[in-house]
Amino acid sequence: MGSEHSDTASLPSAFKILVAGGFGVGKTTLVDTISEIAPLLTEEYLTDESVGVDDVSGVEGKNTTTVALDFGRITISSELVLYLFGTPGQQRFAFVWDELAHGAIGAVVLADTRRLEDAFGSIDYFEQRGMPFVVAVNCFDGAKVYRPDEVEQALNLDPHVPVRLCDARRRDSVKEILVALLEHVMAAPQPA
Amino acid sequence: MSAAEAVEPVPEGMRWLDEDAGPVVRPYAMTGGRTRPEQGDFDLIELVVATRPMLSVDVGMGTELAEIIRLCQRPQSVAEVAARLRLPAGTVRVLLADLAQRRLIRRRPPVDLRHLPTQDILRAVIDGIRAL
Numbered sequence: 001m002g003s004e005h006s007d008t009a010s011l012p013s014a015f016k017i018l019v020a021g022g023f024g025v026g027k028t029t030l031v032d033t034i035s036e037i038a039p040l041l042t043e044e045y046l047t048d049e050s051v052g053v054d055d056v057s058g059v060e061g062k063n064t065t066t067v068a069l070d071f072g073r074i075t076i077s078s079e080l081v082l083y084l085f086g087t088p089g090q091q092r093f094a095f096v097w098d099e100l101a102h103g104a105i106g107a108v109v110l111a112d113t114r115r116l117e118d119a120f121g122s123i124d125y126f127e128q129r130g131m132p133f134v135v136a137v138n139c140f141d142g143a144k145v146y147r148p149d150e151v152e153q154a155l156n157l158d159p160h161v162p163v164r165l166c167d168a169r170r171r172d173s174v175k176e177i178l179v180a181l182l183e184h185v186m187a188a189p190q191p192a
Numbered sequence: 193m194s195a196a197e198a199v200e201p202v203p204e205g206m207r208w209l210d211e212d213a214g215p216v217v218r219p220y221a222m223t224g225g226r227t228r229p230e231q232g233d234f235d236l237i238e239l240v241v242a243t244r245p246m247l248s249v250d251v252g253m254g255t256e257l258a259e260i261i262r263l264c265q266r267p268q269s270v271a272e273v274a275a276r277l278r279l280p281a282g283t284v285r286v287l288l289a290d291l292a293q294r295r296l297i298r299r300r301p302p303v304d305l306r307h308l309p310t311q312d313i314l315r316a317v318i319d320g321i322r323a324l
Contacts, residue, residue, distance in 0.1 A: 010241075011300035043274070044282065182318045
């Protein structure tokens with residue numbers, strides 16, 4: 001590309017992990033627990049790719065043009081920065097999922113054993129795209145605790161998909177989940 | 193939550209859209225109606241950094257461009273710039289492309305995992321997370 005891309009020696013580069021799961025399962029909590037910056041929200045346009053660059057006729061439809069995304073940052077080293085993005089739960093934000101998933105290294109699917117079915121959509125999405133993911137069962141106070149193999153069976157997961165119990169409010173627990181995901185990514189066949 | 197509430201109030205004389213314009217019209221106006229950068233695009237996690245300190249004359253470029261230069265004294269992702277300016281990411285991409293064209297910011301695209309020794313990087317990331 002242009003010469004402005006060449007002078008990047010002192011800039012770190014970034015990569016991202018997605019945090020998916022049903023509404024209210026603790027995605028934002030997980031991101032906040034581990035992020036070094038206060039939780040941030042950004043809005044992404046829900047663009048129609050067929051609309052031309054100079055066409056501003058969509059401006060009237062302002063109520064449906066953006067979706068809020070929450071995310072956090074972890075500086076790994078002077079060269080690497082990790083971003084965690086919570087995915088918007090609703091089906092109608094499929095466009096945003098595709099953009100978020102593009103280039104993502106992997107995903108954490110948070111599950112709540114009281115509403116396991118809420119995790120199905122995320123699991124299907126990542127399975128179909130061949131994106132490595134782990135299932136993290138957020139152990140809410142008062143919820144019955146299941147063993148990981150029970151969750152694996154209930155979700156009909158491929159046996160190689162790691163399933164971990166976690167507490168999204170605890171930093172050590174979130175670290176364990178991220179390490180489990182990265183080790184899973186390492187074990188997965190590398191893209192050619 | 194809406195961009196209109198979040199940005200600094202515009203002085204009365206400069207207000208050329210009324211309150212009904214809503215949260216999205218103003219970002220469009222800010223970019224001259226453009227929804228895509230003139231050239232190239234920015235990934236949400238692309239990192240950008242200013243090539244020089246903010247100068248008082250920067251305000252003449254427009255509040256948002258000056259604010260981006262101020263924010264980008266340290267590397268920031270497109271998502272962070274958008275969140276801190278409380279503007280949609282699409283608007284910020286257009287503004288960043290303008291700044292890049294004028295060589296006021298440098299950019300670093302995300303790690304391309306298809307073209308790097310990823311096992312080494314992944315090991316470094318695991319060690320980094322364990323050390324947090």
